[in-house]
Amino acid sequence: MHFVEAKSLLTRWNGMNLYRGCTHGCIYCDSRSTCYQFQHPFEDIEVKQNAPELLETILRSKRKKAVIGSGSMSDPYQPCEKQLMLTRRCLELLDQYEFGATVITKSDLVLRDLDLLERIHRKAKAVLQMTLTVADENLGRKLEPNVVSAKRRYEVLKEFQKRGVPTVVWMTPLLPYLTDTKENVETILGWCIDAGVKGIVCFNMGMTLRDGNREYYYKNLDRHFPGLSEQYRRQYGNAYEVLSPRHAELMQYFTDVCEKHGIIHDPEECFRYMAEIPPKYEQMELDL
Numbered sequence: 409m410h411f412v413e414a415k416s417l418l419t420r421w422n423g424m425n426l427y428r429g430c431t432h433g434c435i436y437c438d439s440r441s442t443c444y445q446f447q448h449p450f451e452d453i454e455v456k457q458n459a460p461e462l463l464e465t466i467l468r469s470k471r472k473k474a475v476i477g478s479g480s481m482s483d484p485y486q487p488c489e490k491q492l493m494l495t496r497r498c499l500e501l502l503d504q505y506e507f508g509a510t511v512i513t514k515s516d517l518v519l520r521d522l523d524l525l526e527r528i529h530r531k532a533k534a535v536l537q538m539t540l541t542v543a544d545e546n547l548g549r550k551l552e553p554n555v556v557s558a559k560r561r562y563e564v565l566k567e568f569q570k571r572g573v574p575t576v577v578w579m580t581p582l583l584p585y586l587t588d589t590k591e592n593v594e595t596i597l598g599w600c601i602d603a604g605v606k607g608i609v610c611f612n613m614g615m616t617l618r619d620g621n622r623e624y625y626y627k628n629l630d631r632h633f634p635g636l637s638e639q640y641r642r643q644y645g646n647a648y649e650v651l652s653p654r655h656a657e658l659m660q661y662f663t664d665v666c667e668k669h670g671i672i673h674d675p676e677e678c679f680r681y682m683a684e685i686p687p688k689y690e691q692m693e694l695d696l
Contacts, residue, residue, distance in 0.1 A: 409452065409453045409455060409488055410448070410452060410453075410454060410455065411454075411455045411457045412454055412455065412456060412457065413456075413457065413458050414456040414458055414459060414462060416462070417456070417459055417462040417463055417466065418463075418466055418476070421477075422474045422475065422476050422477060422683075423476075423477045423478070423480050424459070424463070424476065424477070424478050424498070425456075425478065425479070425480065425481045425482050425484075426455075426456050426459045426478060426482075426484055426494045426495055426498065427453050427454065427455060427456070427482045427483070427484065427486050427488075427489075427494070428446070428453070428454035428456070428481070428482055429446070429448065429449075429450050429451060429452060429453045429454055429482060430450065430451070430453070430482050430483055430486065431451050431453065431486060431487060431554055432483060432514060432552060432553075432554050432555045433451075433552070433553040433554040433555075434514075434551065434552045434553075434555070435550070435551055435552075435624065435625055435628035435629075435632075436551065436581050436583060436615055436621070436625055437621055437624070438616055438618065438621050439481050439482065439621075440620045440621040440624050441618040441619060441620040441621045442618070442619045442620035443618060443619070443620070444481070444620075453482075453486055453488055455488065455492065455494070456494070457494075459494055459498060460494065460497045460498055460501060463476075463498050463501050463502075464501050464505075467501060467502070467505040467507060468505070470507075473506060473507055473508070473532060473685055474507060474508065474683075474685070475507070475508030475509065475510055475532070475533055475535070475682060475683050475684070475685060476498075476502055476507055476508065476509055476510075477509075477510045477511070477512070477682070478495065478498070478509075478510075478511050478512070479511050479512030479513055479537070480512060483512070483513050483514060483515060484511050484512075484513060485511075485513045485514075485515035485517040485518055486515075489517060490517060495511070495521070496520070496521050496524065499521055499524045499525065499528065500524065502528055502532075503524055503527055503528050503531070506531045506532055507528075507532055508528065508532040508533035508534060508535075508685050509525060509528050509532075509533075509534050509535075510533075510534065510535040510536070510537060510682050511525075511536060511537065512537040512538075512539070512578065513536075513537070513538065513539075514538070514539050514552065514555040514556070514561060515555060515556065516556050516560055516561065516563075516564050518536060518564065519564060519567060522567065522568065522571060522573070525568075525573050526571045526572070526573055529572070529573050529574070532685050533684075533685050533686065534573050534574075535573075535574050535575065535576055535606070535681075535682045536564075536565070536568050536573060536574075536575045536576070537575070537576045537577070537578060537609075537682070538561050538564060538565055538575060538576075538577055538578070539561070539577070539578040539580075540558045540561055540562065540577050540578070540579055540596050540599065540600070541558065541578075541579060541580065541581060541582060541583075541587060541596075542558055542586075542587045542592065543558055543559070543591075543592050543595035543596055543599075544592065545557045545558075545559065547586065547587070550628075550632045551583070551586070551587070558596070558599075559599075562599040562602075562603060565577070565599070565600075565603035565605065566602070566603050568603075569603050569604045574605075574606045575603065575604075575605045575606060576605060576606055576607045576608070576609060576672075576678055576681075576682060577596075577600050577605050577607075577608045577609070578608075578609045578610075579593075579596055579597075579600075579608050579609065579610040579662075580609060580610050580611055580612075580615075581614065581615030581616070582610075582613050582614060582615065582652060582658075583615055584614060584615070584640070584643075584650060584651070584652045584653065585636060585639065586633070586636075588613055588614070588652035588653075588654050588655075588658060589654075590654075590657075590658065590661065593613075593658055593661065593662060594661075597662070597665050597666075600671065601665075601669050601671070605671060606671070606672060606681065607671060607672030607673065607677070607678040607681060607682075608662075608666060608671055608672070608673055608678070609675050609678050610659075610662060610673065610675070611675055612649075612651060612655060612659065613651065613652040613654060613655040613658040613659050613662070614649065614650050614651035614652050614655060615650050616648055616649060616650065617644070617646075617647070617648065617650050618648060622646075625637075626640065626641075
């Protein structure tokens with residue numbers, strides 16, 4: 409872990425990454441791709457220590473309320489967040505200035521901030537985005553070694569459901585020949601239905617591979633699943649989009665289940681939902 413003074417914070421889409429890098433160890437992580445130009449080891453977390461000050465300056469100057477997101481590149485609930493509390497301090501500012509908030513995480517540490525997110529949702533809007541990709545815990549320990557199990561994340565979703573804070577699940581990526589099974593998808597969708605999620609982001613039944621993350625992924629396939637990386641190379645070459653052989657079947661099943669249960673499943677519609685702050689309606693008093 410190392411500390412930096414950031415010069416900027418928000419993207420034009422109102423996203424922010426308080427940390428850069430990750431210690432989750434997910435073998436498929438796209439953020440390892442060389443296109444993101446990391447200048448330090450990926451596991452050496454870069455901490456933007458002045459992020460709260462930058463955020464407050466931005467919030468004071470913004471004329472229109474917006475939903476501010478965190479976690480698109482690096483999980484805002486890295487283990488170091490437990491002590492540093494950068495994410496919580498930024499959520500406190502969003503609450504203070506009555507902006508919306510959404511976080512993407514694989515950590516149950518987000519439960520620490522449920523009180524804040526509930527308060528933000530009452531004033532503007534809050535959405536928890538939770539990644540669920542592998543239901544089997546033994547397989548999960550190989551694919552996502554340093555995070556809580558997907559079942560534990562489902563339990564977190566249930567806690568948010570109890571408090572009335574909406575949730576969206578990222579059911580991506582699904583890894584060919586590993587997690588692209590009907591049983592895995594069915595279990596995850598069952599959790600989503602039971603937890604009352606508002607939407608599920610699933611671009612397709614597959615994954616993406618770019619320079620940087622491809623090499624890391626294949627190295628870990630060789631470690632845990634000997635011979636599978638060779639099958640990938642033969643079937644996909646250096647393709648960016650790597651679709652499951654079961655893509656059509658699983659995508660149809662996914663769509664049918666979501667539509668049956670009223671779950672938003674078009675990614676763009678999910679993003680629109682998360683970005684919009686609903687208008688406040690004031691009750692009009694009638695003179696009788």
